[in-house]
Amino acid sequence: MTNDAKEFAGRFARICNIAPPPYSVVDKAGEEYLALHVGTANKVYEEGLARTNSELESSNAFANRAFLKRKRPANWLNSSECQILQGLLTESLTIGKASLESDFHAKSIPFLGGEERRIINDTNHVVFGRRGAGKSTLVLHSCFRARTGNVPFAWIAMQQYQGRDDLLVIPQVLLEIVQALSSCASSFSQDMERLRDIALTMEEQGPDLSFADIRLALPHVARHLLPLVQARGRLFLFIDDLHLLHPSVQPLFLAALYSFARGNNIYLKITAIENLTRLYDHQEQVGFQTPGDAQVIRLDYNLVNPGAAYKHISRILESYVTYVGIPSIKSLSAGKKVLERLTWACAGVPRDALYIFNNAISKAISAGRTRVSVTDINMAAADSMIEKERYICDDVEDGMSVVHRIIEDLKTFCLKEIKCNAFLVHIDVSNPKYGLIQKVSDLRFIHVLHPGITPERAGEKYQVFLLDYAFYTGFRKTPSVKEVVSKPEMPPAKQLRKLKRYDYEHRLTVP
Amino acid sequence: MDSKNFLKLNPHKAIRYLGPMLSRASEKRIRRELHANVKALVLLSKTHLRFARRATGRGSWRQKVSRGYYACYIASRAVRLAHDGTYDTDHKDHKNISKLPDDFPSRATWAEFLTKFRGDRNLADYDHSAAALSLELRADDYVREASSFLNEVRQHLQSKGVLP
Numbered sequence: 179m180t181n182d183a184k185e186f187a188g189r190f191a192r193i194c195n196i197a198p199p200p201y202s203v204v205d206k207a208g209e210e211y212l213a214l215h216v217g218t219a220n221k222v223y224e225e226g227l228a229r230t231n232s233e234l235e236s237s238n239a240f241a242n243r244a245f246l247k248r249k250r251p252a253n254w255l256n257s258s259e260c261q262i263l264q265g266l267l268t269e270s271l272t273i274g275k276a277s278l279e280s281d282f283h284a285k286s287i288p289f290l291g292g293e294e295r296r297i298i299n300d301t302n303h304v305v306f307g308r309r310g311a312g313k314s315t316l317v318l319h320s321c322f323r324a325r326t327g328n329v330p331f332a333w334i335a336m337q338q339y340q341g342r343d344d345l346l347v348i349p350q351v352l353l354e355i356v357q358a359l360s361s362c363a364s365s366f367s368q369d370m371e372r373l374r375d376i377a378l379t380m381e382e383q384g385p386d387l388s389f390a391d392i393r394l395a396l397p398h399v400a401r402h403l404l405p406l407v408q409a410r411g412r413l414f415l416f417i418d419d420l421h422l423l424h425p426s427v428q429p430l431f432l433a434a435l436y437s438f439a440r441g442n443n444i445y446l447k448i449t450a451i452e453n454l455t456r457l458y459d460h461q462e463q464v465g466f467q468t469p470g471d472a473q474v475i476r477l478d479y480n481l482v483n484p485g486a487a488y489k490h491i492s493r494i495l496e497s498y499v500t501y502v503g504i505p506s507i508k509s510l511s512a513g514k515k516v517l518e519r520l521t522w523a524c525a526g527v528p529r530d531a532l533y534i535f536n537n538a539i540s541k542a543i544s545a546g547r548t549r550v551s552v553t554d555i556n557m558a559a560a561d562s563m564i565e566k567e568r569y570i571c572d573d574v575e576d577g578m579s580v581v582h583r584i585i586e587d588l589k590t591f592c593l594k595e596i597k598c599n600a601f602l603v604h605i606d607v608s609n610p611k612y613g614l615i616q617k618v619s620d621l622r623f624i625h626v627l628h629p630g631i632t633p634e635r636a637g638e639k640y641q642v643f644l645l646d647y648a649f650y651t652g653f654r655k656t657p658s659v660k661e662v663v664s665k666p667e668m669p670p671a672k673q674l675r676k677l678k679r680y681d682y683e684h685r686l687t688v689p
Numbered sequence: 690m691d692s693k694n695f696l697k698l699n700p701h702k703a704i705r706y707l708g709p710m711l712s713r714a715s716e717k718r719i720r721r722e723l724h725a726n727v728k729a730l731v732l733l734s735k736t737h738l739r740f741a742r743r744a745t746g747r748g749s750w751r752q753k754v755s756r757g758y759y760a761c762y763i764a765s766r767a768v769r770l771a772h773d774g775t776y777d778t779d780h781k782d783h784k785n786i787s788k789l790p791d792d793f794p795s796r797a798t799w800a801e802f803l804t805k806f807r808g809d810r811n812l813a814d815y816d817h818s819a820a821a822l823s824l825e826l827r828a829d830d831y832v833r834e835a836s837s838f839l840n841e842v843r844q845h846l847q848s849k850g851v852l853p
Contacts, residue, residue, distance in 0.1 A: 206808035207815035213825075224797035231787075231800075242784050245805035247825065 182239045183212050189234060190214060190244075194226035195265050196258040202247070212240040213247035217257045218503030221281055253548045254509040255539065262502045267536040270498075271529060273314040275333050282501050283315075284322050293475050298323045300412060302436075302445055304468060306452040307477030308620050310529030313449035316477065317416045320447060324414050330406060331414040332358035336422045343424035345387050348434045349380035352399065355415065359406065366409075369402040376402070392434055400438035412443040421454035428456045429465030436466060446472065453616045480526045481627050481644060487526030492517050494528050495535060510539070512549040519552045523559035523647040525625035533565060534558045556651040563648035566622055584614055585623050587685055592645045596678040599650065600627055602640040603680050611682045615643075622646065633675040642674050695722055701774030723770070727851050730767035734760045734839060741832050750821040750828035751813040757828075757835040758810035761803055762786050764842040768793065771851045783807060793845055802834055 183203055191198040200215040216223055223246055234241045251257040266282055277283050297303055297320045307313045317333060324331040332355045339347050356373045363370050376398050380387055407413045415435065420428060432448070439446055448466075457472075458465035468474050481487060492507065495517075499507050511517065520538075524530035535550070537558035542550045592599060606612045618624055628642035700723040704716055711719075741756035765786045770776050772790040786807055787800035805825050812819045821828060846852040 204808070207811040207819070209808065209811055211804075211808040219798075219801070221797070224801050228797040228800050242787060242804060243808070245801055245808065245825065 186212055186230060186234060186238055186240045186244055187214060190226055190230045193229050193233075194222050194258070194262065196261045199258055200249075210239070210243070212244040214244060215247050215249045216503075217251045217254065217259045218248055218505075219246045220259065220262070220501065220503035222262050222502065225281070254504050255543055255548060255550070257504070259502045259504050260510070260539065260543075263498060263504065264536055264539060266498055266502065267532045270532055273318055274335060277318050278321055278325075278333075282498075283318055293477065294319050294323075296473075296475060297447060298327075298414075300443070300445060302439070302466070302472035303447045303475055304457065304466070304472045305447070305449040305475045305477060306455075307449070308451060308480075308527060308622055310527045310622070311477040312528050313477060314418055315528075316475075317418050317447065317449060320414065320416065328410070329412055329414060330359055330362045330410050331416065333416045333418065334358075336417065336419045340422040341424055343427050344385065345389060345392060345427065345430065346381060346384070347423060347427060348392055348431060349377040349387070351417075351431070351435075352377040353381070359413075362410075363406050366406045369405055372402045373399060389430055389434075393437070396434060396437045400442060403438060403444070404442055407443050412445065415439065415444060415446050417446065417448045420448050420450040425454070425456040429459035429462070432457060432466040433464040436471065448472070451620050452476075453613070453620045478526070481522075481625050482629055484521065484526075488518065488521040491521050491524065491526065491528065491531045494531065498532075510550055512551050515552055516550055516555055519555045522644075523555055523562075523651070525622060525644065525646065527622055530562060530566075530622065534562050537561055556647075559648045559651050561648075563646070566646075566648070580614060581618060581621065584618050584686060588618070588624060588645060588680070589649055591680055591685070593650060598678065599645045599647075600674075600677050601643055601645075601680045602631075602633065602674075602677050603643055603682065605630060605639045605641050609683070611686050614686070615680075615682055619643065623649075627669075628671075628674055631671060631674055633679075640679065642677065643680075696726060696770070696776040699774040699776070703774075723774070724851050726776075727767045727771045727846060730763055730770065731839075731843065731846070731852065734763040734767065734842075737763060738832075738835055738839060741835065750824070753828040753832050754806075754809055754813035754824065757832045758806050758813075760835050761806060761838050764839050765789065765803065768842055768845065771846055771849060794841055799838060799841070802838070806831060806835075 180203075183201060187198050187201045202213050202215070204211045204213050214223075214227070227244060227246065231241050231244070251259075254260055269277075269280070270283075273283075293305075293316055297305070297316055305313050305316055321331055321333055323329075334351055334354050339350070353374065356370055356377065360367075360370050376395055380392060380395055383391060403413070417435070420431075423431060432446075435446055438444065446466075456465070458467050466472055496507050499510065504510060507517065520531055520535060523534055534555060535558070538550045538554035541554040541557050545554070547554070588601075592601060603612070603615055615624075619626060623646050624643040625646065626641060627644045630639045630641060632639055700719050704711065704719055708716070737756045737760035741753050741760060744752035744756065762783065765788075766776065766782075768789055769785070777785070784807075787803040789796050789799060793799070809824050809826070809831070812823060816823075824831070826834070843852060
C-alpha cells in the first residue's frame, strides 16, 4: 500500500506539473483512502486526479480512492499552487491556437473595456495594440465564443508568413482557411475540395501569380465558401498579427479576403501593431478603410490612464492567482506598492506584467522571501529587457539598427543628460523621424504618458513619454534618475509641461 | 418484462444490437422505459436527500452523510444508466459513483467530491468510534453539495432529453 500511495502521488504530481505533494493514508471504517494534501482544490488538481485515476485504474489500490485534503500552507510562494501559477503564467506568454485547449483561458480572460463583447459582433474589426497588449488573447476569447455559439471560424497566425512580400501568401492562407474549416464542414466536402483546388492552382503559378489572377479566382472562392456560411449563418476569419507580412502586400492581402467576405456574412477580425500596419494602399486604392470597412478596437491600457492600467493589471493577475486556488494576489505580494511598481514596470502591457511577475516570484523564492517585494519586481523588470530586445527583429524587418540607435540615444538623453525618466516629443506626423519614435514606443521601450500637451505656443503639441523602467532598475532604481511619478496616477499637467524636450530632428540621423 | 430484468439487458446495447430487427415503435418503447427508470431513480435520489436534510439532533451527522451519499450514488446511477445503459446492483458498483460521462459538467470536480463522500459514508455508517470532526467536510456541507449535485444531474438529464 505504501508503494501504491507513493506511485499515485508521484503520477498525480507529474500530471499536474508540480513537486509530489505530501499525502496520508486515511482509514475510513476499514477501507483505506489516499488524502493528497494541497493548499486548496482547483481545476488543475481535479483534472489531474481524474487522469491519475484512469491511468492507474487497473494497477493501483488508490485508484478511485483518492481525494484532495486542504491544508493551508504557511507560505503560498512555496506552495504547489504557486508552481501551477508559474506554469500557467509561462504558458500564457505565447497565446496561440494551442491555447484553445486551455481550461483557464476558456473561463477567465479579463478585459476592462468590453472589447470581448465588441469583437464578436457581426462586423469587421481591426484590433490594434502593442506587442503583449492582449490581441491574440482577444482572438482566443472570440474563438471560444464562436465555438460555444457553433459559428465556424478559422484562426490564421501570420507568424509563418513573416516578412513575405509575394502574392503567394494569399492562396496559402486560403488553404489554411479551408484546412481550419474542414472539421466543421463535413457536409460541404465537395465545396472544400474545390476551394483547395482553386488555391492550389493559384499557388502553382509561383512567382508569376499576379493580383489580377487572384482577382479572377476570388468569385470562385466565394461560390464554394457561401454554402457553408449560409448553412451556419456566418463565418469568422481571424488574422492574427497582420503586421508580420511585408507592408507592401498587406493591403492586397486584405483586399483579397474582403472581396469574398463583403456582404456575405463573413467577418474579418484582424490584429496588428498599428505603426507597422498598412491597411490601405492609397495609390492603388486597395485594402481596408477604417471606419468604413472595419471598426478599430485599440487595446492599449497604457500609462495615459495609469489608474485604469493598474486596475487592469491587478485584475488579470488576480484571475490567474485565484484560478490556481491561491486566495488573492495579496497572499503572494507584499502590499499595494508591489503592484504599483509592476504597473509602471510593464507600462500597462499585460504580457510584460505576467512575464515580470512570474520572474519576480522566482527571485523572491530564491531569496527566501515569503512574499514578492518591490525589489523582486525591479530585478525582474531589468531581466525583461532581454526579452523585449529579442523581439525587435521579429517585428521590425527593416531598420533594426536604426531602432537600436534611437533606443541608445534615448537612454543617453534620459539617464546621462536630463537625469529624468520622462521627456517630451514634438508631434509631427509628417516627419519620418517622429514615426521612428512611434515605432520605439510600439516595441515598448518608451511609453506614452500623455498623448498631447502644449507647453508654450498653441498648435505646438508634444507627447509625453516615459523611458522603460528596465533601463534604470536593477536591484533598486538608479537613484540619480528622477522619477516623474512613482504611483500609477496621472502627474499634473504643470509638472509635465516642465519636462525636457527630446529634439529628434537634430539628434537622429536616419539613412 | 419487469423493470429490473429490463435494466439487466442494458437498453442501449439492446437498441444497438437489435436495431435492424426492431420496429421504430419498439425502439421508442425501450427508450420510454429507460427514461421512466431514470426518472424513478432521480425521484429516489431526492427522497434520500430529503431525509438527509431533515435529520436533526445528536448524532444526526451520520444520517446526513449516509443519506446524502445515497442521494448522490442513486443520482450517479441515473446518469450512468441514461448515458450508456449500465445498471449494476452489486455492492462493488459504489466504486463507480465518480465515473460520470465525459460531457457531464465539472466532471472532475464532482468525481473528487463523490470519492471523498464515499469514504466518509463508510465512516458515518460503520465506524462507532468516529465523530463528526473525523469527516473531510462538515456534514451540512456534504448535504449542501449533494443538493447541488442533484441539480446538476437534473439539468444534465434535461439537456439530454431524458428528463422533461
